Amino acid sequence: MNFKIEAYKRSVVTAAASLDIIQCSFAEANKLEIAITVSVVGPSLEPIAFASMDGANPHSRETSRKKAQTAASTRRPTGWMSPELAIELPLASSGLLTNVPGGFPITIDGVVIGGLGIAGGTVEQDAEIAQAALAAFCVAVS
Numbered sequence: 474m475n476f477k478i479e480a481y482k483r484s485v486v487t488a489a490a491s492l493d494i495i496q497c498s499f500a501e502a503n504k505l506e507i508a509i510t511v512s513v514v515g516p517s518l519e520p521i522a523f524a525s526m527d528g529a530n531p532h533s534r535e536t537s538r539k540k541a542q543t544a545a546s547t548r549r550p551t552g553w554m555s556p557e558l559a560i561e562l563p564l565a566s567s568g569l570l571t572n573v574p575g576g577f578p579i580t581i582d583g584v585v586i587g588g589l590g591i592a593g594g595t596v597e598q599d600a601e602i603a604q605a606a607l608a609a610f611c612v613a614v615s
Contacts, residue, residue, distance in 0.1 A: 485515040486579050486587035491522035497606040498591060499526055509593030512537040514545050516585050533592035540576030545588030551576035575599025577607060
């Protein structure tokens, strides 16, 4: 019996780019005088980079990761779920998904190459920081 092995190529945000996005996010948080946590994941939800500012809330670690994973897996910013789905999807995914704003897909030329999650400020501040960080790298923010 002969088996055919096939492979495909997948674009993933690099560690270097992820660290640059984190630095930019920290700079934006400093402007707002808040301490944040930043998570960057690849398109398969694998962790690429993570950093927490001094004084960041410890709960922000998990929240930022879930925001990044939700944005990467759904290919849209967090906060889009209807009230019913906002409860059902996190439960059905064992808490993997979240509807809390502050997560954005990282997209290059229409291809999702990862997800960015910011936590530590208000949801509006988290979203503002994420959008500014991605815009600094000429990444489309949807």
